[in-house]
Amino acid sequence: MSTIEISTATGGDPPPPRRVTDPPTRADRAFALATSGAGFTVFALLLVIGGFLLLRASHTFHTQGLSFLTRVEWRSDTHPARLGVLGLLVGSLIVALFAVAIAIPVGVTASLYILGYAKPRSRRLLTNVVDLLAAVPALIYGIWGFRYLGNEIVPLA
Numbered sequence: 001m002s003t004i005e006i007s008t009a010t011g012g013d014p015p016p017p018r019r020v021t022d023p024p025t026r027a028d029r030a031f032a033l034a035t036s037g038a039g040f041t042v043f044a045l046l047l048v049i050g051g052f053l054l055l056r057a058s059h060t061f062h063t064q065g066l067s068f069l070t071r072v073e074w075r076s077d078t079h080p081a082r083l084g085v086l087g088l089l090v091g092s093l094i095v096a097l098f099a100v101a102i103a104i105p106v107g108v109t110a111s112l113y114i115l116g117y118a119k120p121r122s123r124r125l126l127t128n129v130v131d132l133l134a135a136v137p138a139l140i141y142g143i144w145g146f147r148y149l150g151n152e153i154v155p156l157a
Contacts, residue, residue, distance in 0.1 A: 024032070060068055064083055071084025114126045 060083065063080055068084055070086050071082065072087045073082055073084050075082045110130065114123055114130070118126055
């Protein structure tokens, strides 16, 4: 195995690398401004939505206290009503974890197959199918599952 040595005329260290400068163009600055503006707009909208939700929930937090977030029961027939959303929060978290536990292996396996094993003709077809599946919002899949799979799953429970 051979090594390549860099020698300089002075016998010292090689010169430092040149600094490449590429000043941003007007289009670059306009794009940076537009994307920053879009990011700040999204952040502002999230703050407005959060404020609206807190404003609308203030009566519930005033009557129920912070235990509204840690209580499981939902009894609206008592006075005052005893409401809690801990069960809903935990259920949502469990469903999300199951969805991720199913989606990651299926997605990684599908992508490995498409990129590594599929023939070029079927690769194009499978890529188009995955693109079409990704174009449909997840809400539509949820409605489909509720309407068509719900009747099949409920009797099993």
